[in-house]
Amino acid sequence: MIVVDWGTSSFRAFRLNADGSVRDRRAAPLGIMAIGDGDFAAALQDQIAPWLAEGEDRVLLSGMIGSRQGWREAPYLACPAGAADLAAALIDLDFPGAQVKLVPGLSARRTPLSVPEVMRGEETQLVGLLATGGEGDPATASTAPQALLVCLPGTHSKWARLADRRIAGFTTHMTGEVFAVLRDHSILGRLMPKGLTGASDASADAPGFELGLARSADAGGLLHHLFGVRTLGLFGDLPATEAAAYLSGLLIGHELRAAMPASAEVRLVGAAPLCALYARAIAVLGGRAVLAGSDTAAAGLAHIGGLAGWN
Amino acid sequence: MIVVDWGTSSFRAFRLNADGSVRDRRAAPLGIMAIGDGDFAAALQDQIAPWLAEGEDRVLLSGMIGSRQGWREAPYLACPAGAADLAAALIDLDFPGAQVKLVPGLSARRTPLSVPEVMRGEETQLVGLLATGGEGDPATASTAPQALLVCLPGTHSKWARLADRRIAGFTTHMTGEVFAVLRDHSILGRLMPKGLTGASDASADAPGFELGLARSADAGGLLHHLFGVRTLGLFGDLPATEAAAYLSGLLIGHELRAAMPASAEVRLVGAAPLCALYARAIAVLGGRAVLAGSDTAAAGLAHIGGLAGWN
Numbered sequence: 001m002i003v004v005d006w007g008t009s010s011f012r013a014f015r016l017n018a019d020g021s022v023r024d025r026r027a028a029p030l031g032i033m034a035i036g037d038g039d040f041a042a043a044l045q046d047q048i049a050p051w052l053a054e055g056e057d058r059v060l061l062s063g064m065i066g067s068r069q070g071w072r073e074a075p076y077l078a079c080p081a082g083a084a085d086l087a088a089a090l091i092d093l094d095f096p097g098a099q100v101k102l103v104p105g106l107s108a109r110r111t112p113l114s115v116p117e118v119m120r121g122e123e124t125q126l127v128g129l130l131a132t133g134g135e136g137d138p139a140t141a142s143t144a145p146q147a148l149l150v151c152l153p154g155t156h157s158k159w160a161r162l163a164d165r166r167i168a169g170f171t172t173h174m175t176g177e178v179f180a181v182l183r184d185h186s187i188l189g190r191l192m193p194k195g196l197t198g199a200s201d202a203s204a205d206a207p208g209f210e211l212g213l214a215r216s217a218d219a220g221g222l223l224h225h226l227f228g229v230r231t232l233g234l235f236g237d238l239p240a241t242e243a244a245a246y247l248s249g250l251l252i253g254h255e256l257r258a259a260m261p262a263s264a265e266v267r268l269v270g271a272a273p274l275c276a277l278y279a280r281a282i283a284v285l286g287g288r289a290v291l292a293g294s295d296t297a298a299a300g301l302a303h304i305g306g307l308a309g310w311n
Numbered sequence: 312m313i314v315v316d317w318g319t320s321s322f323r324a325f326r327l328n329a330d331g332s333v334r335d336r337r338a339a340p341l342g343i344m345a346i347g348d349g350d351f352a353a354a355l356q357d358q359i360a361p362w363l364a365e366g367e368d369r370v371l372l373s374g375m376i377g378s379r380q381g382w383r384e385a386p387y388l389a390c391p392a393g394a395a396d397l398a399a400a401l402i403d404l405d406f407p408g409a410q411v412k413l414v415p416g417l418s419a420r421r422t423p424l425s426v427p428e429v430m431r432g433e434e435t436q437l438v439g440l441l442a443t444g445g446e447g448d449p450a451t452a453s454t455a456p457q458a459l460l461v462c463l464p465g466t467h468s469k470w471a472r473l474a475d476r477r478i479a480g481f482t483t484h485m486t487g488e489v490f491a492v493l494r495d496h497s498i499l500g501r502l503m504p505k506g507l508t509g510a511s512d513a514s515a516d517a518p519g520f521e522l523g524l525a526r527s528a529d530a531g532g533l534l535h536h537l538f539g540v541r542t543l544g545l546f547g548d549l550p551a552t553e554a555a556a557y558l559s560g561l562l563i564g565h566e567l568r569a570a571m572p573a574s575a576e577v578r579l580v581g582a583a584p585l586c587a588l589y590a591r592a593i594a595v596l597g598g599r600a601v602l603a604g605s606d607t608a609a610a611g612l613a614h615i616g617g618l619a620g621w622n
Contacts, residue, residue, distance in 0.1 A: 107546075115526070115539035116546045156538060171531060172538040177497055185492045186485075215426070220482060221569030222533050223562065227467060227483040228426040235418075235427045251534065258532030 001058045001310050002048055002098075003301035006065035007031050007121055011043075012297070015051045018311060020302030022295060024051070032070045040071040041095050052098055059095070060305045062103035062297070063121035066091070076107035076118055082166035083127045083300070087307035103304055108169045117170055121297070122158045125269050126150060126167050128300030129292050150267040150292075151259070153252075153278045155180070159259045173255045179248060188226065191233040192243045204280035208242030212249025213284050222254050252281045260287050267292050312369045312621050313359055313409075314612035317376035318342055318432055322354075323608070326362050329622060331613035333606060335362070343381045351382040352406050363409060370406070371616045373414035373608070374432035377402070387418035387429055393477035394438045394611070398618035414615055419480045428481055432608070433469045436580050437461060437478050439611030440603050461578040461603075462570070464563075464589045466491070470570045484566045490559060499537065502544040503554045515591035519553030523560025524595050533565050563592045571598050578603050 005012045009031035015024040028047060035043050045052075048059065066074035074091050090101040105120035129150060148162040155177045160170035183189040203209065215225055229247050232238035238246055256278075260266060265288045268275045272294075279289035293299075305311060316323045320342035326335040339358060346354050356363075359370065377385035385402050401412040416431035440461060459473040466488045471481035494500040514520065526536055540558050543549035549557055567589075571577060576599045579586045583605075590600035604610075616622060 115536075116542040116548070117538075118542055118545060171535055172542075173532070173534040174497075174537045175534050178493075178534060178537070181492045181496045182489075185496045186488055219569070221484070221565055223484040223486050223489060223566050224482055224569055225426075226485045226489070227428075231427040231429055231483075234429060237427070254532055255534050258530070258535055 001060065001302070001305050002051055002056050003060045003062075003298055003305065004044070004048075004065075005063050005121060005124065005297040005301070006061055006070075007063040008033055011047065013047055014295070014298040014301075015056060016298065016302050016305075020299065020306065020311070022298055025298075032064050032067070040065065041093075044095070044100070057098045058305070058310050059098050059100045060090075060103065060301050060308075060310070061093070061100065062124040062301060066102045066105060066120055072102065074102050074104035077104045079106055079108040079170070080164075080166045080168045081106055081123075082164075083131065083303050084307055085166070086123060086127065087304045090304075090308055101308070103301070106167060106170070110169065117172055119158055119170060119172070122152050122160070122170075123167060124300035124304065125152060125296040126160055126162060126300065127303055128296035128298070129267060129269060130162060130165050130300075131303035132293060132296070132299050148267055149260075149264055150269060151278060151282075152269045153274045154270060157255060157259075171259060173259060175251045175255045179251050182226070182247065183244060188229045188243070188247060191230065191240050193241060203245065204276045206242060206245035208238060208245035209249040209277070209280070210284065211238070211242075212246040212251075213253040213281055214249075215246075216250050216253025216257060222250070225250055225254075248277065249281070252278065253285070256281055256285050256287070260285065263287060265290060269296050312371065312613070312616050313362055313367050314609055314616065315355070315359075315370065315372045315376075316374050316432060316435065316608040316612070317372055317381075318374040319344055322358060324358055325606070325609040325612075326367060327609065327613050327616075331610065331617065331622070333609055336609075343375050343378070351376065352404075355406065355411070368409045369616070369621050370409050370411045371401075371414065371612050371619075371621070372404075372411065373435040373612060377413045377416060378431055383413065385413050385415035388415045390417055390419040390481070391475075391477045391479045392417055392434075393475075394442065394614050395618050396477070397434060397438065398615045401615075401619055412619070414612070417478060417481070421480065428483055430469055430481060430483070433463050433471070433481075434478060435611035435615065436463060436607040437471055437473060437611065438614055439607035439609070440578060440580060441473060441476050441611075442614040443604060443607070443610050459578055460571075460575055461580060462589060462593075463580045464585045465581060468566060468570075482570060484570060486562045486566045490562050493537070493558065494555060499540045499554070499558060502541065502551050504552060514556065515587045517553060517556035519549060519556035520560040520588070520591070521595065522549070522553075523557040523562075524564040524592055525560075526557075527561050527564025527568060533561070536561055536565075559588065560592070563589065564596070567592055567596050567598070571596065574598060576601060580607050 001016045003014050011030040012027045017023045089104050093100040106123045108117040150160045152158040157173045157175050161168040269292045282289040312327045314325050322341040323338045325333050328334045400415050404411040417434045419428040461471045463469040468484045468486050472479040580603045593600040
């Protein structure tokens with residue numbers, strides 16, 4: 001089986017063994033926004049042709065490829081939902097020479113009238129976490145609790161609650177995107193050295209990151225705290241080289257104070273540099289971070305494929 | 312006397328009578344960022360030549376023209392500070408054929424180690440409010456309190472405390488700039504019809520504005536609430552035409568909940584459309600808004616000029 005995590009800005013494909021382990025992998029900067037002509041079938045064919053030639057004939061996709069801007073819009077499945085629910089809701093796509101199916105994203109509403117939440121792609125990572133035990137590194141994790149709190153940091157960070165081996169609900173925080181637009185387009189970025197590309201560029205042990213985290217505890221709110229990135233620089237209280245780290249600490253601090261219960265244990269799933277930042281922030285704020293293993297998306301897709309009879 | 316409120320994006324000049332009333336006025340989109348060659352003296356000469364020709368020979372400037380990017384950087388005066396303090400700290404500028412002086416901006420720190428605050432231009436509006444009584448419309452204002460809370464909404468909203476006829480302190484909220492960068496550069500703006508130019512484009516009676524205000528009271532924090540602008544649109548719960556108003560209500564709601572004490576009376580100083588939005592939001596959140604008169608900058612500069620012997 002071939003599985004693909006196909007997002008807005010990246011394409012990551014895995015060729016799996018029958019037991020779900022990764023046999024081969026490839027990644028390309030071919031997110032759905034990079035497929036100018038919208039011919040997703042051709043783009044997929046280009047990427048996985050060698051594996052198809054060697055006999056693979058089943059492909060499972062997840063991520064923004066299932067959005068309105070992707071290959072085909074898959075209706076969101078409502079939480080609570082687990083691997084079996086996702087496996088029962090796969091959508092067939094036309095593709096010459098192989099079966100191609102799409103995993104739908106999830107939606108969540110606390111009450112029928114509350115603001116909706118959506119995810120596309122993170123659900124397979126969460127299924128992967130559940131499928132692989134979800135306890136993270138056994139040397140550091142406490143005994144597995146009944147319910148898990150999982151943070152998937154990123155452009156739109158997700159905080160999910162897992163219970164009864166299903167995704168019970170989740171919330172989204174626009175932390176990564178707000179960081180990027182403020183750095184690239186606001187007065188705050190003018191003080192920062194050029195060449196930074198993301199919140200993860202801030203080092204978890206940068207003094208500015210720690211200062212920003214601490215500032216997020218003060219009264220006054222985020223819109224007020226943001227202006228301090230500028231004034232601390234104007235008054236020489238924060239070197240320009242620390243301004244991005246301070247902004248990152250401020251935003252992540254606000255996210256954590258809103259999303260993380262006191263002394264919570266949090267599973268972190270995502271890219272290593274960003275998870276390192278969040279792990280440091282969670283520890284500073286009194287929580288306990290447990291880093292999940294890598295390739296959770298591939299593990300989740302393998303599990304969903306298995307439940308759909310593809311193993 | 313000629314007084315000029317010279318900001319980042321606009322130039323507003325007033326020719327005053329001896330009693331400080333406005334005799335004539337002119338405005339141009341010649342903010343300091345628009346003076347490409349940095350020849351501020353020539354730009355000023357162009358704008359006020361007719362008045363100089365009629366015998367005016369004293370010009371008082373305030374605003375970002377006194378910043379590092381302006382004509383000359385004026386050191387910030389520390390709060391508490393009043394009109395007399397500002398008048399005693401004027402800075403002379405070289406200009407052929409007239410005396411030109413610059414009003415410095417203000418800084419504030421709650422404690423020596425706290426994050427600094429800065430303003431350039433708003434101090435003259437605050438002095439103008441004090442000089443003209445500060446009670447707003449006598450028909451709606453309660454008896455003048457000992458201390459006034461003043462909000463100057465904008466790109467960087469200021470909340471100032473006035474006491475003993477001085478500016479005791481103030482805070483800044485980046486509400487307007489955050490609105491603009493999210494609308495123009497984030498995923499939230501993609502759902503909005505083109506042609507909006509600012510938070511003030513939202514109408515105070517737009518249903519979306521009210522919904523955004525209400526949402527700001529919920530748990531979860533601003534970074535979480537922002538994502539709702541997208542998901543409410545995706546689910547058809549918020550028309551695209553209301554998305555900007557919702558975002559505006561959300562941000563202004565967060566600003567007010569952080570900056571405004573319960574049932575406070577707030578003087579509003581600024582452009583009429585934006586003050587109307589804030590007045591509505593203050594009322595919805597249980598405060599009491601009093602609109603200040605117009606031309607507070609000219610009134611403040613007239614008062615400062617008088618104290619400096621220029622009347």
